Amino acid sequence: MIQANRVTTDLQQLATDVVTKARKAGATDAEVVIREGDEFSTTVRLGEVETLKKSGSRGIGLRVFVGQRVASTSSSDFTSEGIDHLISGALALARVTSEDPFAGLADPSEFGQLDVDLQLYHEDVYSLPTEKRIEYARRCEAAALSADTRIQNSDGGSFDAATGRKVLANSRGFVGEYRSSYCSVSTSPIAMGKNGEMQRDYWYSTARTIQKLDTPESVGVEAARRTLRRLDGRRVKTQRVPIVFAPEIARSLVGAIFEAANGDSIYRAASFFTGKLGEQVAAESINVIDDGTIVGGYGSSPFDGEGLPTRRKVIVENGVLRTYLLNTYTARKLNMQSTGNAVRGLAGNPGIGSGNLYLEAGTFSQEEILREIKSGFYVTELLGQGVNMVTGDYSRGASGLWIENGELAFPVQEVTIAGNLKDMFRKITAIGNDLVFRGSVASPTLRIDGMTIAGE
Amino acid sequence: MTTTTESHKRYFFEKFGLTERLLERCLGEALSAGGDYADLYFESVSATSIGVDESLVKSASQGVSAGCGIRVVSGERTGYAYTDNLSAERLLHAARTAALIASGPAKQPVTGFTETQSPNLYPIPAAELSSDLSTKLDLVMRADRAARAYDARIKQVRASYSDELKRILIAASDGTYASDTQPLARLSIFVFANDGNQATRGTSGGGGRVDISYFLTEKTPEHFANEAARTAILQLGAVAAPAGDMEVVLGPGWPGVLLHEAVGHGLEADFNRKKTSAFAGLIGRQVASSKVTVVDNGTMPSRRGSLNVDDEGSPTQETVLIENGILKGYLSDKLSARLMNMPHTGNGRRESYQQIPMPRMTNTYMLAGEDAPEDILRSVKRGLYAVNFGGGSVDITSGKFVFSASEAYLIEDGKITAPVRDATLIGNGPEALKYVSMVGHDLQLDEGVGTCGKDGQSVPVGVGMPTIKLDRMTVGGTGN
Numbered sequence: 001m002i003q004a005n006r007v008t009t010d011l012q013q014l015a016t017d018v019v020t021k022a023r024k025a026g027a028t029d030a031e032v033v034i035r036e037g038d039e040f041s042t043t044v045r046l047g048e049v050e051t052l053k054k055s056g057s058r059g060i061g062l063r064v065f066v067g068q069r070v071a072s073t074s075s076s077d078f079t080s081e082g083i084d085h086l087i088s089g090a091l092a093l094a095r096v097t098s099e100d101p102f103a104g105l106a107d108p109s110e111f112g113q114l115d116v117d118l119q120l121y122h123e124d125v126y127s128l129p130t131e132k133r134i135e136y137a138r139r140c141e142a143a144a145l146s147a148d149t150r151i152q153n154s155d156g157g158s159f160d161a162a163t164g165r166k167v168l169a170n171s172r173g174f175v176g177e178y179r180s181s182y183c184s185v186s187t188s189p190i191a192m193g194k195n196g197e198m199q200r201d202y203w204y205s206t207a208r209t210i211q212k213l214d215t216p217e218s219v220g221v222e223a224a225r226r227t228l229r230r231l232d233g234r235r236v237k238t239q240r241v242p243i244v245f246a247p248e249i250a251r252s253l254v255g256a257i258f259e260a261a262n263g264d265s266i267y268r269a270a271s272f273f274t275g276k277l278g279e280q281v282a283a284e285s286i287n288v289i290d291d292g293t294i295v296g297g298y299g300s301s302p303f304d305g306e307g308l309p310t311r312r313k314v315i316v317e318n319g320v321l322r323t324y325l326l327n328t329y330t331a332r333k334l335n336m337q338s339t340g341n342a343v344r345g346l347a348g349n350p351g352i353g354s355g356n357l358y359l360e361a362g363t364f365s366q367e368e369i370l371r372e373i374k375s376g377f378y379v380t381e382l383l384g385q386g387v388n389m390v391t392g393d394y395s396r397g398a399s400g401l402w403i404e405n406g407e408l409a410f411p412v413q414e415v416t417i418a419g420n421l422k423d424m425f426r427k428i429t430a431i432g433n434d435l436v437f438r439g440s441v442a443s444p445t446l447r448i449d450g451m452t453i454a455g456e
Numbered sequence: 457m458t459t460t461t462e463s464h465k466r467y468f469f470e471k472f473g474l475t476e477r478l479l480e481r482c483l484g485e486a487l488s489a490g491g492d493y494a495d496l497y498f499e500s501v502s503a504t505s506i507g508v509d510e511s512l513v514k515s516a517s518q519g520v521s522a523g524c525g526i527r528v529v530s531g532e533r534t535g536y537a538y539t540d541n542l543s544a545e546r547l548l549h550a551a552r553t554a555a556l557i558a559s560g561p562a563k564q565p566v567t568g569f570t571e572t573q574s575p576n577l578y579p580i581p582a583a584e585l586s587s588d589l590s591t592k593l594d595l596v597m598r599a600d601r602a603a604r605a606y607d608a609r610i611k612q613v614r615a616s617y618s619d620e621l622k623r624i625l626i627a628a629s630d631g632t633y634a635s636d637t638q639p640l641a642r643l644s645i646f647v648f649a650n651d652g653n654q655a656t657r658g659t660s661g662g663g664g665r666v667d668i669s670y671f672l673t674e675k676t677p678e679h680f681a682n683e684a685a686r687t688a689i690l691q692l693g694a695v696a697a698p699a700g701d702m703e704v705v706l707g708p709g710w711p712g713v714l715l716h717e718a719v720g721h722g723l724e725a726d727f728n729r730k731k732t733s734a735f736a737g738l739i740g741r742q743v744a745s746s747k748v749t750v751v752d753n754g755t756m757p758s759r760r761g762s763l764n765v766d767d768e769g770s771p772t773q774e775t776v777l778i779e780n781g782i783l784k785g786y787l788s789d790k791l792s793a794r795l796m797n798m799p800h801t802g803n804g805r806r807e808s809y810q811q812i813p814m815p816r817m818t819n820t821y822m823l824a825g826e827d828a829p830e831d832i833l834r835s836v837k838r839g840l841y842a843v844n845f846g847g848g849s850v851d852i853t854s855g856k857f858v859f860s861a862s863e864a865y866l867i868e869d870g871k872i873t874a875p876v877r878d879a880t881l882i883g884n885g886p887e888a889l890k891y892v893s894m895v896g897h898d899l900q901l902d903e904g905v906g907t908c909g910k911d912g913q914s915v916p917v918g919v920g921m922p923t924i925k926l927d928r929m930t931v932g933g934t935g936n
Contacts, residue, residue, distance in 0.1 A: 200853035
């Protein structure tokens, strides 16, 4: 870890200039964030280019403190007049906010950034010629369309790329900058069943470099497989059976564990994890980790939204809650230390977000997990947002496949699954060995007992 | 040409140095490689937000952004580029980038613009948004006090007031020339209750294309605060929601989100042009009970989903989607109306200049029927009465949709009994409304809270509905 206070680029110079000006104009502390990015996206549908989009934009955000009062402004106007407006606006707003003893930048001793190359930026994402990018989208869709005669339509194949630069500077000496890149290829085929019913599914690959992207063909073939297996689905009766969450669905439960431990809900006593540090909150086999330091990770960054170095935290260890997730403000409210989980948009106060968040893999293959189940539901898609993080009540639309005598038997749709997260975390009875990061949050296959399926 | 349109336009001309000559040059450049159509969408947004939390004003923010999106359409192909630098050089560069979609001889835009005639559906604030900060501050403090005063078990209150003023100017190669100034304001309350045994939450909020006086006279902070507090307290005594198929009564107003998910999205023209919607090819067919008539109406004064002109510069309108159960039409933008050879309904919308417009809803609601709400409840032997919802979503292709009840009650022998905990309701779009057996005479529109997401783009919308009864719907609880 190093304390990097050298100003090395134009954007860093601009950021520190704005910090200095804000201080001169009357701010006791100031923090500036600048974001600059280029994006490209194209969609090919039924073999023809449907959309082609290419552009760039930038924005600047300022947070000022006047004593214990805070306010913020943001703008896309980088002219000196625009910057003056940004500063005077923030100071005017700070006059109407309240004195909050917990407000303020982090202590200077906490600032820092990782000294390793996290490999978040790869030139090839943006240097790939447009025709090549269109080819990725086209090949991906074509692979899905040619997989089966029941697939005659599609929502298209897409290729997206983005590169960005983020600068953060504050009046307590922190200056940091990093670049990142991202690319993805995806397709969403539509299949038709026996009675004319249509089903759509989706598959994708994302990476920080073109080199690590799955081949468009493999993505297309997987999208087709996922779509076809949904055809001719039925409803099932209302009942209570074991539910197996496919990895891409299980990750939302890992996200729920993070949210339950989010310091903002904890200090308000508005989470069911409040006061549960050191207590059993999940099955003993559960380990959940948030790590912002993984080289090349989608959720990695050298510093968080307040200029603190990112780090690795074990949130749940053998089912016991070990830490809350905190930024500077929530840490002060709880008389704890920030965990380096601050996230900062252009406007407003920092929030709390995860780095690379995952539930540690277990030892069972998916087949082994299914084999133990006489009758159950393998969930491959969830619909809606029916999760109440205050009470833990969980009720969502679901589709997937019915498990009969240890094997996937037939597709199921138009049912809900419901339970309470407090119980669900404790009733995770099997963990798969299939942990793969396809984004910043990942989970292996999970089996949960005791939930209710509502259907016919 | 009205004087207000003139003033919307003048803003861009004065602030960014735009001229009609420059707009014409950009359109010419956009069509320099051919294409059927090009348009320029200029947008300037200023927004403020102020929030009270733990009875302290912990946040105040203000933001400005401006930019232009340039689109070139060639057949079914769309090229798009945007810039947040409105200099002539950057605009012409963006036009050339968007033109990459086409590959043919240059085309000429039509000569001369025709200004879109538009109504004045909403007030234009006289002063800068940041000018009446003390009034906004007072609104959120009042909300905080009212929620805390409601019940001692209300332990946490967050209230925020946000508003924005969006100015747009649209010029297109077909001669379309339109501009508008669109206010949008919202007061939001979020409370936590705790009785020592359990914690619950309650939310409320509303607003529309209104100025701040709306919150002083029509819907006060106390109104919203009491509503949020009431819901949280109610939840303290809630029992498990039932599970399975049953009769469901939906209350008036925001439960109209059912229509938005079950039929609205499925009737957006792009999905039907591509035949990816469960409603594709069903025009003229029965998709709901004969008691159901659903419209989308962008012309209602001050409503959150209303627009004087859509984001392609076309006037908005009232469009009948379902009439007495029969599917009548789709919601279209310019591209889908042209390609499908169908009526253009003025529903082309986008989140910002960074995005390509597409068919979207405005205010979507079911017309009133003849039943008395009391009779509807009385007719239910065992079922669920849902009066408020968190939100919903839909799989356009399969038609399966969900929406999550945040305030609901058991109905037993025609009487409302216990409140139930949060539960998701699920159904199939083209089928669900066939089970509507009673429609109340109490049509209400929501209070102005809806934000609709599609392809990653969020736009403000409205919904509405009278009390209705569905003979069958699946309720996703855990109880019996």
